[in-house]
Amino acid sequence: MSKKLIIANWKLNPTTLKDAQKLAGSISLKAKNKVVLCPPTIYLSQIDYPNLGAQDCFWADKGSHTGQTSPAQLKDLGIKYCIVGHSEKREVGDTDEMVNAKVRACLAQKIIPVLCVGFGTTVEQDDLEVTDVLRAQLNINLKGVDPSKVVVAYEPVWAISKGNPYQTRAADADHAEKMAIFIKTKFKAGKVIYGASVNVNNAKGFLSQPNIDGLLTGGVSLMAKDFNTIINL
Numbered sequence: 001m002s003k004k005l006i007i008a009n010w011k012l013n014p015t016t017l018k019d020a021q022k023l024a025g026s027i028s029l030k031a032k033n034k035v036v037l038c039p040p041t042i043y044l045s046q047i048d049y050p051n052l053g054a055q056d057c058f059w060a061d062k063g064s065h066t067g068q069t070s071p072a073q074l075k076d077l078g079i080k081y082c083i084v085g086h087s088e089k090r091e092v093g094d095t096d097e098m099v100n101a102k103v104r105a106c107l108a109q110k111i112i113p114v115l116c117v118g119f120g121t122t123v124e125q126d127d128l129e130v131t132d133v134l135r136a137q138l139n140i141n142l143k144g145v146d147p148s149k150v151v152v153a154y155e156p157v158w159a160i161s162k163g164n165p166y167q168t169r170a171a172d173a174d175h176a177e178k179m180a181i182f183i184k185t186k187f188k189a190g191k192v193i194y195g196a197s198v199n200v201n202n203a204k205g206f207l208s209q210p211n212i213d214g215l216l217t218g219g220v221s222l223m224a225k226d227f228n229t230i231i232n233l
């Protein structure tokens with residue numbers, strides 16, 4: 001199997017820099033797959049790992065924008081990836097247009113955007129209904145953007161865990177594969193990865209799909225032993 005991209009979204013964890021450094025230090029540097037760690041922004045400059053990503057950014061590079069972090073600042077720290085459009089950001093107000101502005105701002109700084117789509121999907125929807133949701137999002141999120149430079153993460157929002165991916169249900173791997181094919185054929189995304197309730201037991205099923213280029217992991221990325229297993233599949 002060729003190298004896949006495994007992204008760790010630590011969200012608002014851990015609570016101390018010491019624990020963040022300890023967690024990063026326990027992640028294999030010689031994994032079979034390419035690994036990107038996305039710790040909280042406040043720790044980014046103090047985590048030593050080859051590939052780091054941010055969990056979000058603002059669209060302007062400087063100015064009167066209290067509390068924001070710009071792609072230019074991320075670039076200055078050597079950050080290579082940035083998650084944008086995560087459902088937990090969309091939930092608190094990020095619109096499709098704002099997500100588009102963030103994607104563009106990342107690309108202007110040569111930071112690879114990891115564009116999350118799947119907000120608004122439900123477990124009851126069939127494949128066609130899900131593609132309608134994704135199409136509406138991607139039409140705006142990728143406006144004016146070279147999609148080949150973007151990693152699109154298909155994250156069915158209903159499947160995202162609240163921290164423990166062993167207590168929730170992931171989407172089926174064949175459904176995720178169909179969505180990856182849709183995103184690649186209709187939107188020409190450079191890579192498509194799957195995220196939501198990935199764990200040691202289901203990761204291989206997603207990674208074996210030819211059109212799924214990797215995983216966006218949340219809860220399991222905080223479990224060093226399990227995460228090390230997944231990055232070496």
Ligand code: PEP
Pocket residue numbers: 009155159160161162163164165195196197198216217218219220
């Ligand atoms: C996420 O929210 O991006 C995610 C993948 O979370 P989890 O793996 O915990 O469902």
